[in-house]
Amino acid sequence: MSDSEKKKEKVKVTVIGDGGVGKTSLIQRFTQGTFQKDYIKTIGAQISNYKVDSEEYRIELLFWDIAGQDDFHFLRPSFYRASKAAIIVYSLEENDLGMRSFENILTWQTDVKEFCGDIPILIFANKVDLINEERVNKAQLQNYINKHNFLKYFITSALTGQGVHEAFNFLIKKLKKERRDISP
Ligand code: GTP
Secondary structure, three states, X not given: OOHHHOEEEEEEEEEEOOOOOOHHHHHHHHHOOOOOXXXXXXXXXXXXXEEEEOOOEEEEEEEEEEOOOOOHHHHHHHHHOOEEEEEEEEEOOOOHHHHHHHHOHHHHHHHHHHHHOOOOEEEEEEOHHXXXXXXXXXXXXXXXXXXXXXXXXXXXXXXXXXXXXXXXXXXXXXXXXXXXXXXX
């Protein structure tokens, strides 16, 4: 099938989490070279595109990342509107930023539920390069994921690239599968 015959669809994915946890860096790492970035001041979002092709359709993923958190409260409805999936990023670094970013995951989840309903949410535990990975209690993290109905967690580093492609590709696979399931 030629590109022009393919069904085309845009899929919005919001990427949230506390300031400084690495949201922008993760998106940049994944979309390296192939992405166009746009900055929309009025809705406080930076948007990165990523095209996924299959035989019959082309999905254009739009990753929405908060551009500065200052006025976010007022921008929330438009920021979240029509998202098909969300990624909540926290930082594994062993300091205040890291701890707070983990504690705030549930606040971000509440936001997603309020504005997007029951969409899949992935957790990215980022900046693993700053710690000894053995210190991450993976069984405990998995329990947390199950308890709060997140889809899956990934351990990532935007700096070294560890886990980044695996994490985003899991999401892409899931979104592709959803397309297949609803196609006739
Ligand atoms: P806001 O725009 O404030 O919401 O931040 P953000 O979540 O988009 O974080 P950003 O990508 O701007 O990264 C914040 C800082 O952390 C930058 O100095 C990055 O270089 C650094 N950083 C991001 N990811 C990693 C990582 O995996 N490892 C390390 N060591 N540093 C990282």
